[in-house]
Amino acid sequence: MTGPTSSQFAQPRIDARALLGLYDPADTTDWAPIRAAQIASGSHMALFMLAANVVGAALVTLAFGRLMPLWQLGAWAALVAVVATTIAVRRLSNRNRTDATATLADVRGTFVDGLALGGVWAIAPLYFGLSGDGGALLGLVAVVVVLMAAAAISMAALPLATLLFLFILGGSTAGIFAWLDLEGVAANLALFTGLLMIGCFARGRALVVIRAGELALAERDETVSLLLRETEQETNADWLWEIDAQRRVVRASPRFARSIGVDPASINGMGFLEILAGPTWQNGNFAQGLRDLAEKLKAREAFRDLLLPVYVDGEERWWEMSASPRIVEDRGFVGFRGVGSDVTEQRASADKISRMARFDTLTGLPNRLLIHESLARAMAEADKWGSRCGFMMIDLDRFKAVNDTLGHPVGDRLLGRVSDRLKSLMTENEMIGRLGGDEFAVVVRDASDRQAMERMARTIIATLSAPYDVDAHTLYIGASVGLAIGPRDGRTPEMLIRSADLALYRSKDAGGGSFHAYEPQLHLVAEERRVLEIALRNALEKDELTLNYQPVVDAGTGRLTGFEALLRWTHPEFGPISPAKFVPLAEEARLIAPIGEWVLRTACDEAAKWDGSIRVAVNVSPEQLHNPAFVSVVTQALANSGLSPDRLELEVTESVFMREGTGAIRVLESLLDLGIRLSLDDFGTGYSSLGYLSRTRFSSIKIDRSFVQGASKGEKEAIAIIRAVVALAQSLGMATTAEGVETEDEHAMIQGLGCTKVQGYYFGRPLPVGEARSLAIDPRASARAA
Incomplete structure (x- = not known):
């Protein structure tokens, strides 16, 4: 393809300052990968140069060993080894970082390498050379010449560092021989150094030219591959096309003619847009893709992957077009040349994928x-x-x-x-x-x-x-x-x-x-729930949760038999928060397990301090019972507190049985095997299936306070339900606990209906831990005193 795009494949002009890393030219050449090649070449020879420096320092030490103090020679040799090792490590560490591209600073930074290495090597001729005899000086010259030649050959890709090294080492060696009145040797060394520096620069430039050519070839191959789609298509669906400045087809490929359903011999000279428009050319009802193509051709702009529908033998097909304008030096714009492909199947697959995604x-x-x-x-x-x-x-x-x-x-x-x-x-x-x-x-x-x-x-x-x-x-x-x-x-x-x-x-x-x-207020409610949830997540850590204990007494004697542990939350900013608000929130936010575990451990620790006849009842969430590890939690709470298992009563609701196959019944059976007592809470308010009572060995049934209040008002249904529950419990050997007893009349009524235990404000409100502990000290006292 001729025109302006062909210039990108021309051999770049190598600026000497750019080669040395002193200047970033503003031409079309991409120097970043070239500099990466320079750095990579230096990295590849880093170990070679390290070995050359170490061996050279050792040879100089041997040559001057009888003339100079060994500690001076050893210190210098060590300094050479340290500097050479540092340079080698730095170059090897930059290998992966600058694998694809490198900056101007990366190449310019090698200046320090050449300066440091040349400086430590200049010590040998400038200091040791003054004390050397003929044999030592000859050995020094041999080492210097070999080392300089090795550097010029192997490190030419980094000319800035190498030229500095050659100039410092060669100049100092030639200078000391001139000082010793050995002008011939000095002149030869200076000439040798100059030739090496010229050769090093020429070799470095050649390496850059070669790398630039490789990059240009790779770019050209990539462009051609993209145009022909050699790796993307397994069929012969791609074809080249070319039009002149009047948008007429010239030199049409046979594949293009066959794709459009036109005789290859007659397609040349036909209007390109007319061919693509097909039957829509007459009525002017063009597809948007064809309009976009016409605009690109009119503006003489390059375009890529332009999608448009065409009609071949009455069937709609989808083509993808790419092209660039053709510019000839003496003629200017002469048309377009591009590539097209039939992507109907790919579009159908994309549509199918889009449907599957939606x-x-x-x-x-x-x-x-x-x-x-x-x-x-x-x-x-x-x-x-x-x-x-x-x-x-x-x-x-x-x-x-x-x-x-x-x-x-x-x-x-x-x-x-x-x-x-x-x-x-x-x-x-x-x-x-x-x-x-x-x-x-x-x-x-x-x-x-x-x-x-x-x-x-x-x-x-x-x-x-x-x-x-x-x-x-x-x-x-x-x-x-x-x-x-x-x-x-x-x-x-x-x-x-x-x-x-x-x-x-x-x-x-x-x-x-x-x-x-x-x-609108729903947002306020949601925001309140969000704030409460955040606060609840930190409530345990901040010791904001406490337990109150409500007395449970014998219905006949009024004697204290136990306490029910009730969770309370007092927030420092919001104050006391109702359990009816935060407990459902804890269940929804999956916080009920850690909070429930804390309640269980705290209640067991407190109950262990009471009289041995007083029990503690703890409410358990269905989420806790659906976790098999809950058995271990209860076992550890009992073991750590020393509380006897028969003094712990776990209260569960009917909802625990609503999820089949979760293992909740197996967990309950394992708890019963420990000797723990179970109580069915809120019986009568849900499904109240007798099957629940037959599946698990409950020790008591709790009658909800709504039935107690209804019975106190004379509601026959409530009274009948309480009698039925009491009769059922007696037949199964279970106790019954009536909740919400607030007056003496309600107590007398519940006692007359046969309930064995009573709980409510008439016998005691939920008590702080200190008051509950005081009451539990004397179990013979009536809870009514509270």
Whole structure:
């Protein structure tokens, strides 16, 4: 290819200052890899020169050993070895750092090497030479000549350092012989030094020229390889093309003619753009790629990898074009020459990959990436026309229970049924997609009618809540929805998604099966949760957590039987924080395990100080029981505190049995084998399945305070439930503990219904550790005194 681009392959003009590393020329030559070659050459010969210096110093020491004090010769030889070793180590360490490129400072820095090595070697002729006889001087000359010749041959790639070394050593040696009135020897040494310096510079320049030529050839080969795509194509899909200044085809390659479906004999002279436009040439409905090509040709600009559609035998194909303008010295611009290739298959593969990257493989719905892109487009359109768009987040209720009980394959098929139902609800105004897991999203392009969005949310909940038949199972799930309106609830896709997520979180907190629209205060609630979570993560380290102990007494005698350990958190800035607020936060943030372990150890340590008949009850989270290591935690807490296992009672709720296959029952059995007592807390408020009682050997059942309060008001249902629980417990040999007893009448009622133990403000509020310890000292005293 002729023209301006060919100049880049011309042999560079080597500036002497640039060769020495004293100047950075502003020409087209890239000196960085050339300097790297200079440094690399010096690194390769570093060990050779180190050996030459050490051997040379040893020979000089032998030659002057009978004439000079050995300590002086040894000190000098050691100095030569240290300087030569330092230079060798530095050059070897720079080998990898300057492997591809090197700076002007890297080459210029070798000045110090030549100066230092020449300086220490100049000591030999200038100092030792004055005391030498004929034999010693002859040996010195021989070493100097050989060392200088070795340096000039092996280190010519770094001419600055080598020339300094030659000049200092050769000049000092010639000077001392002239001082000794040996003018002939001095003249010969000076001449030899000069010739070596000239030869060294010429050799250094030749090495640079060779390296510059290699770089130019490599660049040319790379350019040709890129044009012909020799390594990328296994087919004959590439072809060269050339047009003149009037954009007519000249010297068309047969492959180009065959690619466009034209006779090679008749294609020369045809309009290039007309050939590429095909049937669109007549109606002027050109593709954008062809318009871009026309602009490049008109501006006489080089271009690369320009993609445009062409029609060959009525079939749309995709071509990729690259070209450069042709400039001839005496004629100026004469046209373009370039390369083209058919990339239809590659484009089809790219489209397939793009689809795979934007669609969910399980449901076939748009995935998170495409949802985000669609929302961004909807928000841009809303901003352009002053309208509104909407975003809904959908989370399936009770879906996790399906996965846990029936397995993930059934869960995956259920997600497919859910996606089918959601797709049936969509119109052209909405797009449904899957965010991941059991979360879906809806992008509403026009959300000007808020009531329509709310109706859609209700419809989605009702549709997804209908039963599903999957693999002979009838499954019931539900849905919670959070919706946000843009740009009111967020001016970017990220902000709008965040707002919908906060609304969804509120729906889940409300129990699911409902929808909520975003409200500004939701951000305040989320921020409060975030701040509390950060503070809770440091609460243990800062000793902000404490335990209070609420008395548990015998219902008949009022005698103290134990305490329930209750966790309290007092923040130095926020003050006391309700357990109803921070305990769920601890479970969600996966902090309940370390906090629960601290509660267990602290309660055991304190109970070990009480009377031997007083028990301590500790609430245990389901997350703790689903961890097999919890058995070791309890064992260590008992061993460290010295508390008897039968004095520790762990309180669990029914939710621990909701996750099948997690090993919670095995953990409970292992705890029972230690002699620990188990209590089922809040029985009657959840599913209250009798199967739970048959799976595990509970020692007591706790009746929730809501039933106690209801019974005190005369509610028949509450009274009936308490009687049923008491009868059930008696038949299974379990005790019953009524919570929330606050008055004497409630105590009398609970006692009459048959409860064996009572807990509530009537017998004692939750006590600080000191008051609880005082009460536990005399177990015969009634807790009512507290």
